[in-house]
Amino acid sequence: MEIRDAHFPGRAPVDAYGGGGFRFADMSHKGSILCLPSGIYGWNIAAASDLSLARFQKVFDETGDIEVLLVGTGPDLCPLPADIKAAFREAGILADPMSTGAAVRTLNVLLSEDRAVAAALIAVE
Template structure:
């Protein structure tokens, strides 16, 4: 019996540079993803923060689960720079992670450079139009 389309959680099981961003998504590894993403040691995951304009510590649970493999967390906050959510800086410092907020465009560029240098980098990137 033929199955219909199967929708799976968005996950690319590897590290890859980001080729493009904008129009509400990202391109990487000859694929595209609509929406926000987490670039982690375990791969690139679709990310759905409850409110992309008001990120919370809970939105970063998956990042903190992989803290032992991350030294730098880039937080792309959209078109404009916004402060880190309350508690995130403290939680990251306690886990040995340096967390840096910046616009999504700056975060993408910085992520690609640090990835090319084989640094222990992760990124939480809010999609921009």
């Protein structure tokens, strides 16, 4: 049996979140996700305390297509570590941390406006 990383090849609003996962494009995903211009990917992170530069590599790979990165840090807002904020600033991306619920709502609005937005969303129960 072949096990592949989760990936949806396109942009889609998030229809629902909670229960440890997300629903989008008539699909569901258990765990955290990265919503990028190239698609929606499973993201191996469970808590804001696990955030590191390495965990955002897929985002940095698409720097030219992203102006704003919404970072859903779980049930509560957690500030981004200084090194992560500095790296995004240097890449020309505004990284905006907020609770996952707020990030999902903001992502959906910005997608409907066809903005250059991405989101890193930590799953919540």
